[in-house]
Amino acid sequence: MGKREKIITFGEIMLRLSTPDYATIDQTHSFLVNYGGGEANVAIALSHMGHQTCFLSKLPPNLLGDGAIAHLRSHGVDTRHIVRGSTTIGIYFLETGFGGRPSKVIYNRRHSAITRVEQSEFRWKEIFRDAAWFHVSGITLALGERVREVALRAVREAKEAGAIVSFDFNYRSTLWTVEEARASYKQFIPYADVVFGNDWDASTLLEIPFDADTDLSSVAAKRQDVLKKMIEKYALQYVFCTDRVVYSATENSLAGNYFTMRDGRFVSGATAPVRFNIYDRIGGGDAFASGVIHGLLKNYADPDYAVEYGLNTSVLKHTIYGDAFTLSCADIEAFMHSNGDAEVKR
Numbered sequence: 065m066g067k068r069e070k071i072i073t074f075g076e077i078m079l080r081l082s083t084p085d086y087a088t089i090d091q092t093h094s095f096l097v098n099y100g101g102g103e104a105n106v107a108i109a110l111s112h113m114g115h116q117t118c119f120l121s122k123l124p125p126n127l128l129g130d131g132a133i134a135h136l137r138s139h140g141v142d143t144r145h146i147v148r149g150s151t152t153i154g155i156y157f158l159e160t161g162f163g164g165r166p167s168k169v170i171y172n173r174r175h176s177a178i179t180r181v182e183q184s185e186f187r188w189k190e191i192f193r194d195a196a197w198f199h200v201s202g203i204t205l206a207l208g209e210r211v212r213e214v215a216l217r218a219v220r221e222a223k224e225a226g227a228i229v230s231f232d233f234n235y236r237s238t239l240w241t242v243e244e245a246r247a248s249y250k251q252f253i254p255y256a257d258v259v260f261g262n263d264w265d266a267s268t269l270l271e272i273p274f275d276a277d278t279d280l281s282s283v284a285a286k287r288q289d290v291l292k293k294m295i296e297k298y299a300l301q302y303v304f305c306t307d308r309v310v311y312s313a314t315e316n317s318l319a320g321n322y323f324t325m326r327d328g329r330f331v332s333g334a335t336a337p338v339r340f341n342i343y344d345r346i347g348g349g350d351a352f353a354s355g356v357i358h359g360l361l362k363n364y365a366d367p368d369y370a371v372e373y374g375l376n377t378s379v380l381k382h383t384i385y386g387d388a389f390t391l392s393c394a395d396i397e398a399f400m401h402s403n404g405d406a407e408v409k410r
Contacts, residue, residue, distance in 0.1 A: 078154035089157060110354050199232070259304070
């Protein structure tokens, strides 16, 4: 087997329609057009960090599908394994919040092309040849039984090929209920090595109970108790998450956290929080995942570096319009060492 370097993601890329100038949807008569979707965002970000990335999906054979593929290719993502069929691309509408008014997202994706995807449409062995990493999220699992079957086939192929598997819980209540989601999450999580999620995901979606003597008034105690159990039960290598404080729709702070077992001991680490202004919040979690994946690929045994890299990538993403993070490693690393200096670079 040759050198492993390919990162594969599977999910839906959608047409994003955003209101301009912080307008509400009922105020606007035009929308800003872009493309976005969780796993596509991860592929794009990692491509800009210098990795070979490949995105798996299904898109309609029309101009909108062509536009989504052109968008991915413009960011260096391999699209040769995207299959074409059906007639509809997923769409989501974004009403960008300001001050005390939060952003809102409306999905229109129930009958999109990816919901008609089939396992037989992909050349699995070719796709996962020399794969180093596979990434998927709970948003994709929410898109229907056919999509879940393909995602499960993909993760099994990834494990057979020896790739690391990462899974982002990314539960969205507008797509399915907790009760609907549980069975899928429980079926999928045993294949994961690296998980992006928190104690709510573990206790609610996986139904991992708290110990009777856990101080339920302590956020830290609850989190450590339930995440330790999740790591042990599913033999996870790492769990990463962020803590967000919302001061307004345009000013937040973030801190990154990781949890793992090391020599039989439960170990955790956290970054210092970073407070920042927001230009576009969408895709911040995908950027965090991308930065963590990059950090782990650089040194899998150093979660402190990975979580710091992920946090700074996410903070920077909030300054960029559109779903995807499009800066380079040099930009991230300069920001990590800038101490908040935002002077013009000449």
